[in-house]
Amino acid sequence: MNEKLWYNFMEIFDNKDNLKSYYNYYLAIVNWVRKNKKFFKKEVLERNRLDVLLELDPTVYIVDNPDFSLEMELSRIGQDVPASINNFAMRIGDTLFELVSIKSGSNCPKCIYDELRYIFTVNEITSEEKVALECNSCGWTEYIDGGKWNDGTVKAIPASKKDLMRFGIIKE
Numbered sequence: 237m238n239e240k241l242w243y244n245f246m247e248i249f250d251n252k253d254n255l256k257s258y259y260n261y262y263l264a265i266v267n268w269v270r271k272n273k274k275f276f277k278k279e280v281l282e283r284n285r286l287d288v289l290l291e292l293d294p295t296v297y298i299v300d301n302p303d304f305s306l307e308m309e310l311s312r313i314g315q316d317v318p319a320s321i322n323n324f325a326m327r328i329g330d331t332l333f334e335l336v337s338i339k340s341g342s343n344c345p346k347c348i349y350d351e352l353r354y355i356f357t358v359n360e361i362t363s364e365e366k367v368a369l370e371c372n373s374c375g376w377t378e379y380i381d382g383g384k385w386n387d388g389t390v391k392a393i394p395a396s397k398k399d400l401m402r403f404g405i406i407k408e
């Protein structure tokens with residue numbers, strides 16, 4: 237892991253504006269990754285969903301109550317230098333994902349400890365769209381009615397509030 241790259245990332249915290257809102261923080265990270273994309277292999281970006289997360293519109297996707305506070309964020313994300321570039325990408329990807337993924341309130345049936353989150357999927361062959369539930373920790377995916385995912389590989393992005401309304405999962 238190139239430590240210089242990590243300390244360059246940590247400069248995000250030198251600008252207090254970046255921590256004024258979850259929206260600002262999301263954009264600051266995304267802009268940093270875009271600028272430094274050449275340091276991350278394509279497969280590393282994809283494995284950690286950064287290819288998807290860099291393209292989302294934060295005005296649509298930022299959730300109301302992410303699981304971490306901006307006041308504590310420097311000590312949370314910056315606790316140590318990541319062990320590898322993949323580890324670094326994972327830390328960034330998980331942080332961005334936490335900011336844009338809506339939690340379901342149900343725990344993952346496979347690993348138990350993480351909470352399932354809503355994802356929006358598009359089958360690239362049939363173009364069929366679905367909202368499903370996924371565990372970010374172990375990758376478990378299930379249908380909204382609880383059946384184990386059986387659609388094979390699909391393009392998946394976080395589901396927005398609008399998606400959940402469209403599929404009748406939430407009202408208002």
Ligand SMILES: [Zn+2]
Nearest residue numbers: 344347371374
């Ligand atoms: Zn799990």
